Amino acid sequence: MNKQGDSCLVIEAPTKLNLFLHITGQRPDGYHLLESLFAFTRTGDRIKIAASDKLSLDVSGPFAKDIDSPVHDNLVYRAVKAVEKHVGMAIQAHIHLEKNLPVAAGIGGGSSDAAATLVGLNACFNLGITDAELYEIAGTLGADVPACLSKRPQFVTGIGDLVRPTALTFAGHIVLVNPGLAVSTPTIFKAFHDHSLDFQPSLGDAPDDAWTSIEALMSKTVNSLQPATIALVPEVQNCIDVLAEAEGCKIVRMSGSGATCFGLFRAPEEAEAAAKVVKSHHPEWWVRVDQLVLA
């Protein structure tokens, strides 16, 4: 499929944060059941799609060097192939991925890139894929790719594939900190069992406001995987400790299976000041300030 003209569109593939992540059980096929509040920041990776006479993909940005080689393993490429299969024709596009987020970092990089690619191709080439179909295609690419389609806060259940839109009730200025260590999600799930960590009781039919305020997040929720990741990657505890000391930090927690941690602040200047302090103490860490999308 081709389209006249050069650059078709630029689409943001934002950072995904698990404001909480409760592991509530395990399916017979090994996948874990979870309950999680997914939220997205304003920025992250970026994908540019341009019509071309053949399919190609290239990557730039600070973390381009960490992208899987060969390119066929990349989730963006796999997203294109999934779209081709769905529409039954070849996509002729040049896709550029600007990789600004660390990989294997618990902030959805690959999943968010894949979701943005699906949405972008559909818009760019007028493919007419419905939201329900996009959601289904996304599910074939990874457990949390469907949740990354909307880029809005969602209560997520199942294995990460069942989503319910929700809204946050606070201004969330975020400081992201990663100690520079890639973390394998399956390894962390294994460590969760090796350390005999407990499943979290289900939140059941609790209303959204039981977990969408800062106070409820702090007092009623956790990241079930955090102790397992800290056991394998002790630097995560250092990230948490440094953020927790920052003035105005309301919540500090690891996202996903790590190793990225986030501090949540009400005021932008508090977040900027905290990031500056973290950077000055740990120039080798990845530190980024961003803002949550609230609804």
Ligand code: C5P
């Ligand atoms: O689906 P995705 O490729 O993101 O998952 C990576 C791995 O993480 C899975 O192969 C599985 O080992 C683990 N996982 C899990 N339960 C989930 C999601 C992922 O055990 N709900």
